[in-house]
Structures are given as structure tokens and as C-alpha cells.
Amino acid sequence: MVHQHFMLVPVFTVAENVVLGFEPTKSFNRLDYKTADAQIHELSEKFGLQVDPRAVVENLPIGLQQRVEILKALSHDAELLILDEPTAVLTPQEIDALMEIMRSLARDGKSILFITHKLKEVRAVADVITIIRQGRVIDSVPPSETENQLAALMVGREVNLTVNKESTELGEPVLEIRDVVVRDDRGLAVVNGVTLDVHAGEIVALAGVQGNGQTELAEAISGLRPIESGTITLRGRDITNHSPRAILDAGLGHVPEDRQRDGLVLSMSVADNLVLNTPRRAPFASRGTRNLKAVSVNATDLVQRFDIRTTGIDATAGSLSGGNQQKVIVARELSRPLTCLLASQPTRGLDVGSIEYVHRQIVNERNQGMGVFIISSELDEVVALGDRIAVMHAGKITGIVDPSTSREDIGLLMAGSTMGAHD
């Protein structure tokens, strides 16, 4: 089993991680590192998965960490390998490498169960594709099936996978990020001099492998993380290091990356969550007292307009499905006049139907002249939505390209190369 979230101890070496639970020992229970290294070399040789047994896992790039996970599974003589969303954290090139590994393992007689929501990937590598919806097996089909057919099976109705965008007039810059430096919790400068503009009426999509500073950049824009140097302005107004409330009031809509942790209060009702960013404001409150009537009118209206599937506006946000939770956030953010929408991983973990819906809403806003800044580690999403694509690696923008740029070139930018095509 290779888990979506790696089951590796970051401060241990590759060898320690692979042998954990099945450690070779010498007298007095001492660990036998020589034998462990030899075991790993043997596995590496056998399956063509090269990795240094003495390297500390946290210092390895994600792609190699995953290789360690696979080695660990193989070291237990696994015949069936379960890979749970293994590609979410990889660059396109690393995904290609993983596919190659999967094919070669299959050739060696191993069985592989590959769980993913990425239609391109299943079609590229699978021998049989099984679709599950709401805990039931819907169908098993050959990989010759088209993406649209697969999507329809996943959702249960026809889905339009391509995002339709008509071209719009490019307006004034609404969000201007200048030389911004932000540190993470460990004090590392994970955003290291980012400069970027988002104009009214355009979608700028920020691509990049997870953990290259995108999260911290989003937190800095929305006021959740201090900016060490540089400035951020919203329609000409300086919002650098302003409080989150001041920034929201200045006209920034924010769809946070982790909807359950940062986007909603799961134990509160849908209605309350829908006014979470304006609870003290008329008509929802006056003189320090909430106006529950207005809150519920607002909720009823938004639930209908945004097609939020809930048992009622008093149901807790935690009782909703992921897609509907995301709709609550989108409804809340879009129900007030905005200058710019910042959406981090807006469709993470959503089903194809909900993705389609969220994408349509985002494009609508852009068509009405809002500036939209999308941060996503899904290359498909970035290419589908972005009018311009900025690629971030190790805290810097490695390139700003047109969505027609080839995936290979974007992938190279994601891996830190700045040699890719520039427009």
C-alpha cells in the first residue's frame, strides 16, 4: 500500500524507513545497517528504483520519497501494490517516471491498484478502469474509453470537461504583488521575492508542485501571514500586512486551500457560515446584536442560487459533502462586491461535477470584470482556467506563460528550470 500521505518518518534515513517493523539486527538488538543497506540495494537493482539508503527522507524531493514508499511496499514482498492518489504531489515529469515504474512492475508480474481522480492518468497506464461512485462499483471499462465517457460514469450525467471562456477586455491591474518575501513557520523564506500582477477581467493561475511557497503566498495576500518585505496592493490601495478583516473589506474574496480548517466552522450551521466574513455588518447585525432573520433570508437565497445540497440552512457545515462545503465558501465569497478573488486549490478533492460547477462560477466572475488569482497544483485546472499561467518553484516565479504552452515546458518550470518557453 502506498498512501496518499506518505507513511514515512521524515527524520529517518531511507534505510530506516524501509526496514521499520522488519529490522535486521545484530546481538543486543542492535540495528544491522549493513544488511539493511544491502537489502535496499538489492531491491533497487531488481526493480530499477535507485535511491541512496543513507539519505534522510525529508531532504529528498517528493518524487523520490514516493519511490521510497514503493520500495517499502516491495520489500514486504507485496504482490498487490495499492497506490492511493500518488500523483497529487508530483511534477508532470515525475508522474511520467512513476507511470514507467508502474508499467515495469506490472511486467514483473505485480498487480497494481491505482486510485486517482485524474482521467488522463488512468487512461495512460491502466489495463482495466473501474469507476466507483458513492461507495459502489459503477462499471469497469477498458482504457480506450474517452475522458468524457469516464467523467459521465463518475458523475452519473454528461459533464462538460472543457471550460468555455470567451475572451474579455483586460482591465486595470487589481492585485499587484511586488518583491514579496514571506517566511514559513520554521522561519524559512519560502516566498522569496515574488512579483505578479492580476488584472481586472483575467484569470491568473499559479502552477507549481505543492510546498513551493504557494500556501504561504496565499496566506500573505489574505493577511494571515506577515510579509517580511515587498508590498501588495489591491486596486492601488496598499494592503501589505493589513489585518485579514481590513483586506476582506478592501474587496478581496478568499477561498482558502483547506476548506475544513480555514474556510468553514464545521460545527456551525450553513447559515452562519454563509455570513462568516460579514457577521458584524448590517443587515446581519446592528449595535452588537445579530439579526437572525436577515441571516436566514441570506442563507435561503444563497443555498438556492448556488445549488448547495443541504438538509436545511440550520444543518452544520460539517454534515455537507466536500463539494457542497466548497459551494458554501464560494457562495459566501461571491455574494458581496469584490475587486479580486483569491482561490487556493479551489477544486481539491471534489468530484468532476462539482469541479465543473466551481470552474463555471470562477469564469463567470472573470467575465464580469473581476480579477481572479487561482493557486492550484493540478496542471489540468491551471491550463483550463488560466488566461496567464505563472509557475512557482522554491519561492520564486520561474516563468509566466500562455496556457497554450506545452505541459513539458510547464513541467520544467515547475521543477525549477527557467529555460522553458517564455512569452
Added chain:
Amino acid sequence: MEFVSTTLAALAEADLVLEVRAPVGRRRAIGALTVLLGLFIVVAFGFGSISGAHSQFTFTPVNTSSGAPWSLGALTVLTRWWNVALGLITVAIGAETWWRRPAGALARFGVGGIIFFFTLLLWAGRQPGPDQTSSINLTSVLIGSSAIAMVLIYGSLSGVLCERSGVVNIAIEGQFIGGALAGAMVDSVTNSFWLAALVGILIGGLIGWLLALLAVRYIADQIIIGVVIVTLLGAMSSYLNIQVLAPYPNLNVGNNPSNVAIPLLYKIPILGPVLFNQNMFFYAAIVLVALVSFGLFRTRWGLRVRSVGEHPKAAESVGINVARVRYTTVILGGAVAGLGGVAFIAVQGQFQPGITSGFGYIALAAMIFGKWKPSGAVVASILFGVSAYLVDALQSYSTPIPTELLQMFPYLITIAVVAGLIGRVRAPASDGVPYKRD
């Protein structure tokens, strides 16, 4: 495979850039602080003493029954210039820390702190002329410090064990109290510190088991139950003291274990009496440090304990029983702290309520100071022990700062360390995080 190496190279480069910039500020600040401390020593304790003042050192242990054959004479020095020299050494240490930003910045600051107390002692003990009526016995200072350091080593080793497995043991203080009380009674009755040690280990282990039961089985907040256990033991010891120890004083006679001199080595001047003519608890502490260090970092058991403390889910996914590992390590840690409680009695003699005076918490700070490593815990325990002893020794002199204030110093440092004010070092990733199977 070319892209893999490209990616690797790019990431390695990025890492390097980030790494160099990271903890630099903190280390610089610690260096600057040490320089200031050194300058203060030069000005206040150096030039603050009149030019003719002298201080005197002696080296022969007060208790000469051990018969150290080397008798070193007294050394009388000019207070001003010794303190100026020691202050300048502190400045140099600080400058080096500022300049090179070494990983051991904190330890260097600790050395600066010890020099501070030492020079304060020299200054406080100075007399106007070269004729001296009182002196500072350096060997006694080291022996006294080693006693405090020993107790802290037991406590911080207990902390290292528990926290490496992911359970915060704030109850060390409680395990000290339990071990001390039981140790005093058992030794008084049986006149055997071996039996006292055994009972202390059992009592400490029992308290550890209680902590594990609540923390691992019932997933209670580890900090709260730890504090509650300390409070419980504190109250219980007061009660037993009034109800049992006071009416039956022969249950609390206050023996000291005899010292065991290690042949030849104990004759080394200064170091001999400090390191090689000690009681069994001192030697046991040294053996324990080696054992815990070996166990945690060289054996299969240790690898599993650490994996449980870092990433319990990963450990569970390869068939390691997270709950069982945590139970056994916390009980073991409790036993170590319980033995530390008996060591306390071996040093202090009679049991009194409040005898441990927060040393369990200071031990916890020593553990953090020592970066959750047995070797680091030893270094930190020595630093804390020496400064605590020097502060104590100052009580017999008149100092411009009330000694009561100086005695707050170890606790202030404890607060600063525990709150992460002087630089956070990395704890085990799942330290204090209860593990729930799903």
C-alpha cells in the same frame, strides 16, 4: 531519468539557500547577548572591585576522609584582573558565536552564564588585602554542582524517553516526589539504598503507568494530567509527612549512602573527588545516559520508539503497536525519574515536602535545551546544575542583588527555554499528540 536529476539539483539548490538563511538571526542574538554579559562582567565584577582586592581558591575537598593524596595549596588572586580576564573570555565566546553562528550557540551562552555566577562569587568573596580569611573551595563547588546535575540528568533522561515516544512527561516532578518519599522511608527502615532504589523505580514506574493510562488509553490532555499528577503527589507527600513521618521520625532518618571510590582515578586532583569518588546514584546516572543513548539510537527498540514519536501512523502501518510502545517507554521513563527521586534523598538526607522544588520542571527544560538527546540533556543538566549551585553558594555572601532574586534565575531560564524564547529546536514531530487509530 535526466529530469529526476534536474529536479534533484534544483531542489538541493533551493534547500541550500533556505537553510543558510534560517536560524541565523537567533544565533546572532545569542552571541550578542553573550558579548553583553561578558562586558557586564568586566565592568561590574572586574572594575567594580577595588584594585587591591583579592579572592582565594582552595582545592582540597572539605571532607578529606577520602584521603586525596594530592593536597593543593590555596591560590590567592587579584579579583579585578581575574574577573576582567574571565569577562573577556565571555566576550570572546560571544563574538565567536556571533561570527560563526555554531549549532551549539545555546551551550556557549550557558558557559557564559556559569562564568557570570563564578565571577559574581569571586567578587562577593573578595577581601581588601592579600590576607584572606575566607575562600572559595573549587572542588566543593564542583561536587555540589554534580549532585544537582545528577538529579537533573535522571529527570531529563526520563523526559527524553517519554517524549521520544510522543508523550510529554510533565509529571517528572511528581515522579521525583514519589521516589524521594518512598526512598526516604525504605532506606530508613531497611538501611539499604539498594532497596530504596528498587522501590523508587517501582513507584516512578507506577506513576508513569498512570500517565500512560490516561494519556494513551483515555487520550486525555498530556499537559493537564501531568500537572494534576504532580499536584496529587505533592499533596499526598504533605499529608504523609504530617500523618506518618512526623509522628514516626525513625521512618525519615536521613541517611546518606557512602561514597565508592574508584581505585587510582579518585586520586586525580579536583576531578577525582568530583567524578570518581561518588555514591552509587551518580555512577548509575552515567551508566543510564549511555544505556538510553545506545537504546534509542542503536537498537531496533529505539528505532521503533522514535518512529512512534515522529509518525505513529507510519509505525502502525508496518505493524508496530503504537499504544504498547508508548506504554512501555513512559513506564520506563517514570522509573528513571523515580530513581532520580531516590537520588535526591541520597543527596539531601531527610524528606521534606517541597524538597524537589521544581527540579522536575528544570529537568524538562534541560531536556529541551539538550534537543531531546541524552548527550545534550547531560550537557544542559551540568550547565543548569553548576549555575544553580553557584547561586546557592552566593547566599553566604552579601551581594548587591538579593540572593532570593538570583535563586529565581534557574526558573526564569526554565520558562524561557520551555516557551521557546531562546530558539526552538525540533521536538519529535508527534510529541504530545495523542494517537487515535481510525
